[in-house]
Amino acid sequence: MTAGLDQSAIRRLNTSVALRALAVSAEPMTMTVLADQVGLSRRTIELILAALVEAGWVEELERVPVTGGAGRPPRRFRLRAKHALLAAVRVNTLEGAAVVSDVRGNILGRARRALREYHDPQSTLDDAADLVREALVDAGGTADRLRAGAIASGGAIDDDGVVRRLVFTEHWEGVDLPAELGRRIRIPWFADNDANLGALAEHWRGAASDHDDVVWAQLGSRAGLGILIRGSVHRGFEGAAGEIVEAASMLAGSLDDHPIAGLTSPVHEQRRFARARMDAARAEDLAALAEVDEFVEHIVSILTTLSWTIAPSLIVLSGGLEDAADVLLPRVRDRMRAARNPDIELRATSLGSDGPLIGALKFALDRMDTQLFGPVVHDA
Amino acid sequence: MTAGLDQSAIRRLNTSVALRALAVSAEPMTMTVLADQVGLSRRTIELILAALVEAGWVEELERVPVTGGAGRPPRRFRLRAKHALLAAVRVNTLEGAAVVSDVRGNILGRARRALREYHDPQSTLDDAADLVREALVDAGGTADRLRAGAIASGGAIDDDGVVRRLVFTEHWEGVDLPAELGRRIRIPWFADNDANLGALAEHWRGAASDHDDVVWAQLGSRAGLGILIRGSVHRGFEGAAGEIVEAASMLAGSLDDHPIAGLTSPVHEQRRFARARMDAARAEDLAALAEVDEFVEHIVSILTTLSWTIAPSLIVLSGGLEDAADVLLPRVRDRMRAARNPDIELRATSLGSDGPLIGALKFALDRMDTQLFGPVVHDA
DNA sequence: AGCATTACGCTACCTAGTAGCGTTTTTGAT
DNA sequence: ATCAAAAACGCTACTAGGTAGCGTAATGCT
DSSP states (O other): OOOOOOHHHHHHHHHHHHHHHHHHOSSOEEHHHHHHHHTOOHHHHHHHHHHHHHHTSEEEEOOOOOTTOOSOOOOEEEEOGGGSEEEEEEEOSSEEEEEEEETTOOEEEEEEEEOSOTTOHHHHHHHHHHHHHHHHHHTTOOGGGEEEEEEEESSEEOTTSBEEEOTTOSTTTTOBHHHHHHHHSOSOEEEEEHHHHHHHHHHHHSTTTTOSSEEEEEESSSEEEEEEETTEEOOOGGGOTTTHHHHHHHHTTTTTTSOSTTOOOHHHHHHHHHHHHHHHHHHOOHHHHHHHHHHHHHHHHHHHHHHHHTOOSEEEEESSOGGGHHHHHHHHHHHHHHTTOOOOEEEEOSSGGGHHHHHHHHHHHHHHHHHHHOOEEEOO | OOOOOOHHHHHHHHHHHHHHHHHHOSSOBOHHHHHHHHTOOHHHHHHHHHHHHHHTSEEEEOOOOOTTOOSOOOOEEEEOGGGSEEEEEEEOSSEEEEEEEETTOOEEEEEEEEOSOTTOHHHHHHHHHHHHHHHHHHTTOOGGGEEEEEEEESSEEOTTSBEEEOTTOSTTTTOBHHHHHHHHSOSOEEEEEHHHHHHHHHHHHSTTTTOSSEEEEEESSSEEEEEEETTEEOOOGGGOTTTHHHHHHHHTTTTTTSOSTTOOOHHHHHHHHHHHHHHHHHHOOHHHHHHHHHHHHHHHHHHHHHHHHTOOSEEEEESSOGGGHHHHHHHHHHHHHHTTOOOOEEEEOSSGGGHHHHHHHHHHHHHHHHHHHOOEEEOO
């Protein structure tokens, strides 16, 4: 049962809306423009801005005459992006990477390093925390500015950030990522699957900014699907949503009598494809092209399943295939159309391998400002 | 970009919250109880109730001494459920059915009839409108009380209620169901796939009331999946979400090299299963049990695909299988567990064949009170 | 310098919450 | 019958947060 609201909810909400508008605009904004954009009176915006300046979230710039126009120059306000810093960290089987950004999501510092022992969650999380500290130094920031962080990890991660399944290892099962990281670096932490965060990133500032139901498909060396429904990550029961590819490899062998979209080991596919792609590019050689076609079929079978279950309006292909997009995408599109699948848009990632890290930043950012400014209103 | 809110939004929202609380409770409510439940002050509730009584949505009952307690007897308020009526209509290939309900969803009147010619959308929609009028008469209501309606139809229906795909016929493609019905009966109409509405019904007042990510699977004579994500219907691109079963039969033949979860014609399966079930029930005969197992495998293959793509927390099985649930469900559960799928809850429908109609009522109800009282706030 | 233009700073006012006081209506004990 | 306790009512006073719009300030143009 939803609860009623008092007026302070309105102010929190309107503050949040104003702040988001400021965050989106690269240029400083005037009160009048901001008021127009968020649909509130100038007076209200004036008061909200005063509070935000007071709190340090926004700074007022010196006035500058409007070029070409008459009239009193407006006051100009700009988000103080560095008022708060966000951390994102990602761990793979082999290495970890961290970034620190301002609240706009501008990446200010980075760190990257091979992990000591992935199968030991504790040492890996220690490494992750070190990476965050390193990235923070690289960003020239201090620990007290860090406001929130998120970790992108493989495997099925539930709504609370607990790892429920992870292929190739069982040591991570049950690890509470936010709690573990929170013990090492004392800020609120959030966790999600790297593919989900890849999708979120693409929606925030990538190829999917104009779609709300998105699947982000990483079909390279690490396979995984990320799902966005109505603009929010869909994790599914115990984080299993979109784990179809990993499920297939996990179940391989016992699976012959249960074909799931005809999947085979992604690692194997990847190797084969890498070779085939190079060959084809080099010589337009028929055998190599056949291998590309085989890989295309593999992709198409997954996308077909997606088309008739989740039916996103956009599928973003990722996973080190970006450079081969010109070869792959048209073929995949042709095959999808030939199979009479819904005419779902297909694009290559525009963020590359940074996707999950950027998504983690957005994830932390969303949670942070919901905490600070209250929930968002959706029209049903 | 979300817009800011003024105070009147709060009142609309709080009114809606109060009204929903009244709708949920079967008993009349007192101001104090209502205030407690929605988290607003008694005074605010008092004012909201006054407005609702004024508008006819709520009636005040005579006071009755509280049994067993001291103190002044409270004022008692009850939703005037019949202040507005809702219509729901459903069309199959062969017949149509309509119900008229009050805003609580109590069904007050019904009508049901064979359709003249399903392949002609216009005559079918005429029939649908007639059914609604008939059900209205049966309910003892008048046309001016009807406030909104919804239609449940097969096929892929997009967010605007336009039919995008329908197996076995092309005449329905592009038909704008809300517009067509609105021309015949002048209230706001909404449309959705019958399986989606089945899922919604189950969530509202059926087997899925305690889950928010639900798949409703009708695997009987008409096949179809309905999907609820975060409690709302997920339609997908051009309504294709969950059409995997129909897709398979549509593509059958050209599909051999693109196995989608090993599907075969649902009608065929259904016939086979009906026979098998009866045999098995009659004689525990081995051949019949083998056929049941075959059907179980068919279901399991679909559910497996669902488990790793959408990964709902609950799957509701429907489609005339209710009476066989005791035979089927344990077997399906065993096979799902054996295949190491996520341990997703499986239940039989509790609404039977009325599901889609009841879901259509809920759908109309939700749209109607969003229109009247504004959007709902979600915590992110 | 004077005027048009644009934005500012502010007062007055409205809506919709909350707090809580004094009153009313009841039950149960004396 | 009377009175205290209990429970809810009806209301006034107050606060928060919004809008309207007036008089003022700062600028460019002629």
